Amino acid sequence: MTRDQLEALEAIRQLKSRYFRYVDTKRWDRFGELFCEDAVLHVPVNRAEPLRGRAAIVERVRRGLSEMITIHHGHAPEIELLGANRARAIWPMYDRLTSVTTELSADPAAPGFGPRYEGAGHYVEQYARGDDARWRFAQIELRRLHLESERHLRDVASSGAAPASAAA
Numbered sequence: 001m002t003r004d005q006l007e008a009l010e011a012i013r014q015l016k017s018r019y020f021r022y023v024d025t026k027r028w029d030r031f032g033e034l035f036c037e038d039a040v041l042h043v044p045v046n047r048a049e050p051l052r053g054r055a056a057i058v059e060r061v062r063r064g065l066s067e068m069i070t071i072h073h074g075h076a077p078e079i080e081l082l083g084a085n086r087a088r089a090i091w092p093m094y095d096r097l098t099s100v101t102t103e104l105s106a107d108p109a110a111p112g113f114g115p116r117y118e119g120a121g122h123y124v125e126q127y128a129r130g131d132d133a134r135w136r137f138a139q140i141e142l143r144r145l146h147l148e149s150e151r152h153l154r155d156v157a158s159s160g161a162a163p164a165s166a167a168a
Contacts, residue, residue: 009079011135012087012127019137020072023065032058035137036128042141050141071096074123085129086138093142094120117149 015034022031035054041061042050051057074091081087096118121144128138 004084005081008081008087008129008135012079012089013077015127015135015137016074016077016089016091016123016125020074023061024070024072026062026066028058028062028066031061033136036130039137040139042139045142045144045147065097067100069098069100087127087135089123089125089127091123091125092120093123094118117147119144119147121145 018030019034021027022034032054035057037054038052039054039057040050040052041057046064051060073094075093077089077091079087079089097116099115121142124141124143125137126139127135129135
């Protein structure tokens, strides 16, 4: 592997680390800098249609997570360089999100997962290196393998059923 390839791999790792830190510390100004202008974010468990464009992604993530205490971890990425300026990766992930409010919605069909949820899965991502030589997210898809929410656990406890995973 060449020095340039090793540097690209490390830059992509740093990009993902910043993604987690900026979300968890609510640095929305810096969070937006991580994305290509025409980036795509798809989280099927939250929204059927992908978000398109840096501004839309930042606004939706900010709106959805500003009132949450979040913990995001990514581990052991499989990064593949597709050329000098393109790459893709799969990141196993874990997250835990806790609302600063403690109320569950009375509407079981309401979007969201209640005041707390945690899950695991994979981020499937594509990256592009811009004219400024910085790597950015071109596309992110979160494929959940497991998701538990306080609402889910409450419903399971009241039904007597065993908890089940949410498949992606």
